[in-house]
Amino acid sequence: MSLNFEEAYERARPVSPFANGDEWEEWSESWCGTCLRDAPHRRMGSGSDCPLVMVAFSERTPAEWLDGPRDEQGRYRMSEQYVCVEYRRPGGGGGEPRPQPEPLDMEGLFPRPERAVRMPVLPETAAVVGRSA
Numbered sequence: 479m480s481l482n483f484e485e486a487y488e489r490a491r492p493v494s495p496f497a498n499g500d501e502w503e504e505w506s507e508s509w510c511g512t513c514l515r516d517a518p519h520r521r522m523g524s525g526s527d528c529p530l531v532m533v534a535f536s537e538r539t540p541a542e543w544l545d546g547p548r549d550e551q552g553r554y555r556m557s558e559q560y561v562c563v564e565y566r567r568p569g570g571g572g573g574e575p576r577p578q579p580e581p582l583d584m585e586g587l588f589p590r591p592e593r594a595v596r597m598p599v600l601p602e603t604a605a606v607v608g609r610s611a
Contacts, residue, residue, distance in 0.1 A: 481542075481564075483529040490538035495560065504556035506531070514566040530564060 496502040510516050516528045530540040543560035 481529060483532050486529045486533045486540055486542070487536065487538060489541040490533050490536075491541065493539055494537045495534050495539040495543065501556050501559065502534075505559050508557035509560075509562050509565055512568060513562070513564075514568060515564060517568075528564075530562065 496505065510528065510531060513528070516531070530542055533540045534543075539560075540562075542563045544563060546554055546558040546561050548554050
């Protein structure tokens, strides 16, 4: 993993991510239970733990856990309470991403942009751009 506990702890929000153990169990089963980053620890009970989980156990919410979808009343499914941007699904994704082919017998309407890695911008590092008077 590219980050360590100290870095993750410093960037974390100072609020507990889960109200009780049921919320943690439901969420971690959906996310950590299938994540490749924590797989060595799950299989052998040894190896490096996910630093984001360790931060959560320190009663802080990791910055890499973004709020999941909510309904009009602010309710959410426990398994979707957060979206972890460090999650890596099993299977590795099959190599380099490939663009969708143009439909047969049709030309594209617009030129396709070059593929690039998208990274979330954390609120602390985002700059506000405005008009100068």
